[in-house]
Amino acid sequence: NAGVTQTPKFRVLKTGQSMTLLCAQDMNHEYMYWYRQDPGMGLRLIHYSVGEGTTAKGEVPDGYNVSRLKKQNFLLGLESAAPSQTSVYFCASREIRLESDEQFFGPGTRLTVL
Amino acid sequence: AQSVTQPDIHITVSEGASLELRCNYSYGATPYLFWYVQSPGQGLQLLLKYFSGDTLVQGIKGFEAEFKRSQSSFNLRKPSVHWSDAAEYFCAVGAPDSNYQLIWGAGTKLIIKP
Numbered sequence: 001n002a003g004v005t006q007t008p009k010f011r012v013l014k015t016g017q018s019m020t021l022l023c024a025q026d027m028n029h030e031y032m033y034w035y036r037q038d039p040g041m042g043l044r045l046i047h048y049s050v051g052e053g054t055t056a057k058g059e060v061p062d063g064y065n066v067s068r069l070k071k072q073n074f075l076l077g078l079e080s081a082a083p084s085q086t087s088v089y090f091c092a093s094r095e096i097r098l099e100s101d102e103q104f105f106g107p108g109t110r111l112t113v114l
Numbered sequence: 115a116q117s118v119t120q121p122d123i124h125i126t127v128s129e130g131a132s133l134e135l136r137c138n139y140s141y142g143a144t145p146y147l148f149w150y151v152q153s154p155g156q157g158l159q160l161l162l163k164y165f166s167g168d169t170l171v172q173g174i175k176g177f178e179a180e181f182k183r184s185q186s187s188f189n190l191r192k193p194s195v196h197w198s199d200a201a202e203y204f205c206a207v208g209a210p211d212s213n214y215q216l217i218w219g220a221g222t223k224l225i226i227k228p
Contacts, residue, residue, distance in 0.1 A: 004157070040123070042204060042218035043158075058215065090157060101146065101165070101208070103216065105157035 002026055006091050006106035013081045013113045021076040021109050023091030031094035032074040033058075033103065034066060036087040043090065049074055081113045116141045118207050120219035127195050128227045135190040135222050137205030146208035147188040148216065149179055153201045161203075164188065175199070200226045 004025045013019055023032065030051045035043040045058030049068040063085060065077045074093075078085060088110050092103040117140045127133050139145060146165050150158040162173025169181040179190045188205060205219040 040220055042118075042220040043206075043216075044218070045215060048215065092158075101163070102160050103158075105159070107155075107157045 004091055004093055004104050004106035006089075006109050008109060009107065010110050011112070013078075013111065015082060015113060017081050018077070018079050019081065019111075020078075021089055021091075021111075023074045023076070023093075023106060024072055025074075025091075025093040025104070026072060027093060027095065027104065028071070029093035029095055029104075030071070031096070032068065033092045033094065034064070034074065034076045035090045035092065036060065036085075037090060037108075038087050046076065046089075081111075083113045085111065086113045087111060116145070116207060116209055116217045118205055118217050118219040120203075120205055120222050122222045123220070124223040124225060126225040126227055129197055130194050133190075133192045133195045133199070133224070135203050135205075135224070137188045137190065137219060139186050139188065139205075139207045139217075141186075141207060141209055143209075144183065147179075147181060148206040148208065149173065149177070149188070149190050150204045150206060151175075151201050152204065152221075158204065161190070195224075195226055197226045197228065200224055 007022045033048045034046040044060045047066040049055045052071040055066045067075045088108050091106040094103045119138045148163045149161040152158045164181045202221045202223045204221045206216040208216045
């Protein structure tokens, strides 16, 4: 049981390049989230998904796209990277059970856009 | 709009001393409340959560938190800190009417003095 995994762990892009971050979970969770973490700002929600084939915008969706073609995978895409997208990106999946609600986080992807 | 405030950007505590990290929230009703911990270079791990019932909740690693409705607070406490508690701590609020999205505080970095 690997939990939530993210690839890659580190990436450096030039302005205008594109890339896709992959998040995978093996816990059969319906909900998945993409956050970005910037110093002094906590976590901000980019996009989320409440199930396979569904996605929705979060607090800071501009410049990002997502897809949830399979329940276990949630992809975050940057079509044309900008320096403002330099950040640490975290994926999370969410377990909802009676008397329980917890988000499980991946280890993060550190992205630098030059 | 919902918001979460962690007034202390960083706190320094001597090993063995007690700890209290503050969290205040703004929300019209009783939200779900969470504390997460992030060790350096790691993802976030749930310490404890409050949904309903007893306002004093126990978590992992010897932490506890108390929900005070009158003060809109959910402060995290530990009676005696260990060097391994050095990390960043995040308070988060979830509202049942927002598709369970979490609003995050900016975090408090805990530094342990030997």
